[in-house]
Amino acid sequence: SILLTGFVYPVVVCWGWNTTGWASAWKSVDDDENPLLMGCGVIDFAGSGVVHMTGGVAALVGSALLGARKARQPVAGGPLVELPSDYAPEYGPIFQTLGTLVLWMGWYGFNGVSTLYIVNYGLVAAKTMVTTTIAAGTGAVTTLFVGSLMDGKIDGHYVLKLGNANNGVLAGLVSITAPCSTCEPWAAFIIGFTGSFVYMGGVGLLNKLKIDDVVSAIPVHGFCGFWGVLMAALFATPANYSNAYYSDRADKCAGLFMGGEGPALTAALVFLFAVIAWVGILSLVIFGTLKAMGLLRVEAAIEDEGMDSSEHGVTKGFADGAAEAKAGAAQVAPGN
Numbered sequence: 001s002i003l004l005t006g007f008v009y010p011v012v013v014c015w016g017w018n019t020t021g022w023a024s025a026w027k028s029v030d031d032d033e034n035p036l037l038m039g040c041g042v043i044d045f046a047g048s049g050v051v052h053m054t055g056g057v058a059a060l061v062g063s064a065l066l067g068a069r070k071a072r073q074p075v076a077g078g079p080l081v082e083l084p085s086d087y088a089p090e091y092g093p094i095f096q097t098l099g100t101l102v103l104w105m106g107w108y109g110f111n112g113v114s115t116l117y118i119v120n121y122g123l124v125a126a127k128t129m130v131t132t133t134i135a136a137g138t139g140a141v142t143t144l145f146v147g148s149l150m151d152g153k154i155d156g157h158y159v160l161k162l163g164n165a166n167n168g169v170l171a172g173l174v175s176i177t178a179p180c181s182t183c184e185p186w187a188a189f190i191i192g193f194t195g196s197f198v199y200m201g202g203v204g205l206l207n208k209l210k211i212d213d214v215v216s217a218i219p220v221h222g223f224c225g226f227w228g229v230l231m232a233a234l235f236a237t238p239a240n241y242s243n244a245y246y247s248d249r250a251d252k253c254a255g256l257f258m259g260g261e262g263p264a265l266t267a268a269l270v271f272l273f274a275v276i277a278w279v280g281i282l283s284l285v286i287f288g289t290l291k292a293m294g295l296l297r298v299e300a301a302i303e304d305e306g307m308d309s310s311e312h313g314v315t316k317g318f319a320d321g322a323a324e325a326k327a328g329a330a331q332v333a334p335g336n
Contacts, residue, residue, distance in 0.1 A: 008282045009054055012275055016042055016050040023271040025245055025253075038263035040253035042271040043236055045244060046114040046128075048178035048228025049272055054279050056222020059213065061283035065291050068212035070303060080207050089314070093162045100166040107132055107173050111180045115244075124243050128180045131188035132173065135180075138192030139172020139199075140165045147200060167216050171199035174224040179232035181244040182255070187235040191228070198227045226272055233268040236260070 015021045020034055025041030027034060044050050067073075071087055072080045112128045115121040147164035175195030176188055183191065202219025206212075213219070236255035245253075254260035290296040298307065308314040 003286050004058055004283075008058070008279055008286075009051075011278065012050055012054050015274070016044050016047075016271065023267065023274070025267075028246060030249075036249075037270060038267040040249065040263045040267050042229065042267045043182060043232040043241075043245075043253075043255075043264055044178045044229050044268075044271070045181045045232070046111040046177045048174060048176075048225045048232070049268075049275055051225075052174045052177065052221040053225030053229070053272070053275055056218050056220070056225050057276055057279040058283045059217040060211070060222055061280055062287045062296075063211050063213050063218065065284075065287045066212075066296055068210060069214070072212045073210065077210075080210055080212060089308070093166075096166055097162060100169050104136055104169055104173065107136070107177075111177060115181070121243075124181050124240075127185075127240070130185055131180045131183055132176055134185055134188040135172040135176035135192030135195065136169050137172070138189050139170075139175070139196045140168040142193050142196035143168025143171060143199065146196065150200065167199060167220060168196050170220045171195045171224045174221055175228040175231060177225075178228040179235055179255075182232060182236035182240040184235070184237060184240070187231075191231045191235065194231075195224050195227055198223050229268045229272055230265075233265040234258075236264065 015023045017026060018024055019026050023037045023042045025036070025043055027036055027041065030036040030039060042049070068080060071083055074081065108129055111132045112125045115125045115128070118125060144160055144165040147168070148158045148160050151159065151161070172192035172195050175191050175198070176183075179187070179191060199216070199219045202223035203213075203216060206218060211218070232255070234255045234257045236253070237258045238250040238254040238260075241254050242250035251259070252261050253264045256262055256265050287296060297303075298310070302310050306314075
């Protein structure tokens, strides 16, 4: 964590957001001393690539080196299997949903306050709030229902899973984080909708690659982060770009689908692959060193017992505790 947040991530921030960063769009003048990438820089307003894809790439490398949990891969090198129904506590989805709602609320600050100013930028911040809401809601509903269809029938019925809705919210939020200030509300709907499929496709791909991603961080942050930067380069309108960035290059640097000349898309691709290379190589060094030192994975006994026990003191799930309490009450009841 210290190396990722203290060294790997700050370099990406400098590239994408610093006024002297080689990929940054936050430059009022394009000159030889501080040129704009492709004459535009990358449109990543609040960090689909800078923040989320950075974390997603690190998670991909870490998960690949760590290996799958025993419960998901009973046979070493074999396919990943579904977790047992009693693997996680029954109250897990409640806290997952609570965490998702807290994140969603925080995202309004994360995206909206990326204007850095409110004076003269109030309308930009307001549009950012709107597009953020639309993309998150669209991602949630799409993943909820399409995920149910993809999972198939259980006992003859389709099941709507809360986890799908929660991760759909996050997929939509990550996908809209780059284009939140430069796209229109209708485009936010498309971005949230397509981001849902990017997330679900990412989950399927990881399963085929036998990479066990416990919380789906790689599809949500890595894949949807990549997608968000691409969407910004496609759907940024000249008017919104002018309001959020600079008006003198708005027509040139608008999204490819909105009349732009195309350099924004080229800049996005260059930036994305540079981030993948930087974060991927450094993460490989960091996690590879930890693995070589035997510090990357907990001992087998701790894994068998469960990290909830060793880290948080949770010894039993709700159902187990309730059953024991009921049995205990029966033993002390009159006549027993």
